[in-house]
Amino acid sequence: MKRKSLVLPVVAGLLAPVLAACGGSDGGSGSGDAIVVGTTDQFTATKESPAPFDPAFAYDTGSWNVLRQSLQTLMHIPRGGGAPVPEAASNCRFSDNQNESYRCELRDGLKFASGAEITSQDVKFSIDRVIDINSEAGAVGLLKNIDTIETPSASEVIFHLKTPDATFPYKLSTPVAGIVDPEAYDGRKLRDGFDVTGSGPYNFKAETDGDRIVKAVFTKNSSYKGDLKLRNDKVELRSYPDAAAMGKALDSGEIDVMARTMSPDQIEDMTAKPTDKIELTEMPGLEIRYLAFDTDEPVVKDKAVRQAVASLVDRGEIASEVYGSTAEPLYSLIPATITAHTNSFFNKYGEPDPAEAKRLLDEAGVQTPVQFTLNYTTDHYGEATAKEFETLKKQLNSSGLFDVDTKGTEWSKFRPAQTRGDYTVYGMGWFPDFPDPDNYIAPFLDENNFLNAPYSNKKVSGELIPQSRSEAERSAAAKSFAQMQDIVAEDVPVLPLWQGKQYVAADDDISGVEWALNPSGELLLWELGTGSAV
Structure with missing residues (x-):
């Protein structure tokens, strides 16, 4: 196994941008074959946890990694880290000197999977909904500093905060602030089960066995309008009971990428006994x-x-x-x-x-x-x-x-x-x-x-x-x-x-692996491709 080490420096508490890997710009999975990623994250819908993918309820890395692919947020953290940049928004800024009023303008042409146009009212609905539901298990605390949300036009939304908060743009980059379709989500209660309806880079479908997901399928959303550049058309995320089972799946060719969570013994073994077929990538982690x-x-x-x-x-x-x-x-x-x-x-x-x-x-x-x-x-x-x-x-x-x-x-x-x-x-x-x-x-x-x-x-x-x-x-x-x-x-x-630290093992014909899991543990499936990457 070849070992590839990527070191991303950290400056002033933020991840500094670094240069992309060399190669042409034509990389990506365009053949229709899915890139298959293994994970030990388990996705279940039970009486105690009925809504694992509702942004008002979800607050674990695995669930958020599903939502990041399928819901849009106004802001997102750019490739390599740094301050948040607009995603569903075309621009955002504090409009006062006290960091208490944050104004965003939406991109043109944003649409939900239903084809309905996204307006500032949908943004307001999505965030008000999280605050109103107020799930103890969720990440509502990230939004509790919002006092009121104003929508002066269909494309403009203004957040008035209770107290100054320079970190607010970061909070708008998290899945709890994901924009959901009001036709598919009740404003006062959770959406049980595994359905997700948004405007993210991928459309999402869950393949289940009883109350658990065995395969999460992400298909390129042709209507997506945003800042992210997709390098594939389809990705499958398959759950395994443990790291050993996930490792066997990689060895057999059942999966192309082994992500969260590899065992320490696996990592030591892969480092000591490298092969030409599989690459192990070490990345800094903030876990x-x-x-x-x-x-x-x-x-x-x-x-x-x-x-x-x-x-x-x-x-x-x-x-x-x-x-x-x-x-x-x-x-x-x-x-x-x-x-x-x-x-x-x-x-x-x-x-x-x-x-x-x-x-x-x-x-x-x-x-x-x-x-x-x-x-x-x-x-x-x-x-x-x-x-x-x-x-x-x-x-x-x-x-x-x-x-x-x-x-x-x-x-x-x-x-x-x-x-x-x-x-x-x-x-x-x-x-x-x-x-x-x-x-x-x-x-x-x-x-x-x-x-x-x-x-x-x-x-x-x-x-x-x-x-x-x-x-x-x-x-x-x-x-x-x-x-x-x-x-x-x-x-x-x-x-x-x-x-x-974080580690990802992948077949050597998969590109973008070094970008597909950032130090915050965010799985960025759009970075994966076959062939060269930029």
Whole structure:
């Protein structure tokens, strides 16, 4: 296997644009044959998660990756990263000096799959709908700062914000702000099942087995008007139960590309035993993993308990023994590849120290051993998750200060249970909605946080987050972000563990692989082609 490494530099918290791969401009799959991409993401519609592809409900990387192909947003992150640029819009801008009024003009000729023309009223309907439904499981928090939406003409939409927010253009690039057809979506309730009706680069069709998707088929939308350049006519996304099954499918030629999520063992094996037929591409990643605490639960309500956990966790052991070269220890919610990062947890706790953990618990009068369950999802972040949590269990229990157990649950049940507050301590992963330090802080600490967590800090939510969002020059917000990271290290409502790289393996006649998965974990199927790419 040939190994190809692509390094995308990160500047001021944003991904800097880089040069495209060499080659002609005629690449792409124009023969009618689909490019087939494998994934371990599971797509199910259940009683607890009935609407996996409704932008008012969906809030996981797999579902968002489906929506990115089939719904348009006003803005999008350009190839290689950087500030958002217009997509369904022809232009957008803040129309005031306080970053409180954002104005967009729609492109000419936008149409839904039904053939109906898209107007500013459809944009307003789509975003008002998410706010009105207000799903606890969804990403409505990204839009909660909208005060009113004005539509002075059929092509113009103006967002009036409650408080200044320089990150708002990024939020309009996420699937929660996707434009949906009012004829297909109820303004007050979720759209159950797997149908998606929009104006994105692809038309979407799900092939199912019972309540789960086995194949997601994306066919080029001939009516699409937008900023994206498609390099193929058809892509199939096939779900596999685990990385091993996905790897066998690549070896047999059943799929052309193996994306989320390859196992650490696969990556090490492919690196050590390269072949001429398959290329392994390494890309930077902005994914983080962390533990979260229900700070209202008596067993972890005293922050001394959470601080003791922080004093015992050995991130280096988790990274090296479970994930190998694919992960690095993380000492803040903001990853090291984002400019505002600080090593707040290392600065406060240093290396794992059982004596310090005991001191914290003794001074707080906490009876030991402290008992709780470490909950994790079995099928969402890859098969190594179970080993990671067994390692965490061993680290805590070997101190004699804790008596913890582990429990794994499939994602379709895990996420609703986590949102309801069923878990005292649980593990999650995070790919940013957009590559700005705000998106590693606000989703966890602001009001309407996506974890639906009870932890609240008035200085963070009432002062520091608004202060950071008022800075149009994002590097100027670094001081505010440093303070927030220190507060997280002190209170430990969440405990960062590691950040990861990303890998894609593909048949060597597939082009554009290095662009098809960006550092935020966004799957950009339109970048894939056969032959040369630009």
